[in-house]
Amino acid sequence: ALIAAIAAGATGVERVQSLNKEASFYQDLLQTNTDLNTGTIFLQLMSTKLHETLGNATGPNPSQETLIVNQNALQDLATRYNAILTNYVQHNLVDQHPDQLALLTEAGHEEQVPQQHTLAGSAVRSWQVYRAAQDQVLQDIIAGNLSEAQTLLRFQAEPTNADALSALRTLIQFEGHLAVSVSEAASIEEQNQLHTTLVATVVACLAIALVGWFIS
Numbered sequence: 008a009l010i011a012a013i014a015a016g017a018t019g020v021e022r023v024q025s026l027n028k029e030a031s032f033y034q035d036l037l038q039t040n041t042d043l044n045t046g047t048i049f050l051q052l053m054s055t056k057l058h059e060t061l062g063n064a065t066g067p068n069p070s071q072e073t074l075i076v077n078q079n080a081l082q083d084l085a086t087r088y089n090a091i092l093t094n095y096v097q098h099n100l101v102d103q104h105p106d107q108l109a110l111l112t113e114a115g116h117e118e119q120v121p122q123q124h125t126l127a128g129s130a131v132r133s134w135q136v137y138r139a140a141q142d143q144v145l146q147d148i149i150a151g152n153l154s155e156a157q158t159l160l161r162f163q164a165e166p167t168n169a170d171a172l173s174a175l176r177t178l179i180q181f182e183g184h185l186a187v188s189v190s191e192a193a194s195i196e197e198q199n200q201l202h203t204t205l206v207a208t209v210v211a212c213l214a215i216a217l218v219g220w221f222i223s
Contacts, residue, residue: 028106039099043179049088054168064148116188130174137167
């Protein structure tokens with residue numbers, strides 16, 4: 008009974024540890040997906056608010072108070088979106104988590120690590136370009152250069168916003184591929200643990216037979 012308990016306990020502990028790693032990875036992916044999808048909403052809201060700000064400025068009797076409110080709203084959205092990207096780069100890259108990296112390596116998907124770095128870098132760069140264009144449009148609106156602001160909005164702010172949105176959606180799709188890779192790693196873990204259980208069972212049976220023979 009003691010030998011059987013040791014064998015069962017060893018395989019059980021291994022299974023629990025594996026499940027904990029997989030569950031933690033899935034939770035991180037879920038939270039990351041939620042944050043990044045919130046980021047897409049922020050980017051879309053920034054584009055809408057920038058058009059609204061320019062529309063208010065070019066209308067009859069523009070309200071300075073409304074322009075200030077819109078400007079503050081844009082800055083708040085930009086700050087929130089920047090925080091999402093910064094948090095992703097600082098805390099959600101796979102190679103920052105040894106357990107997650109081990110799961111990907113076990114599934115044979117370690118090439119996704121440099122891919123994640125590339126996509127994250129692309130999202131950050133496209134956001135920086137868009138934010139610079141957005142800030143310039145706001146500066147032109149505040150300075151009263153409405154014609155320049157309209158031109159800049161059309162030929163720089165709108166395309167760069169689309170680029171930033173596209174880069175972010177590509178990153179979100181990649182996170183979905185990571186979830187598939189974790190599922191494959193889980194299947195491999197189950198197969199390995201099945202082999203371990205079979206080996207432990209055979210060893211336990213041999214040990215019990217040996218002890219029984221010795222006692223007899």
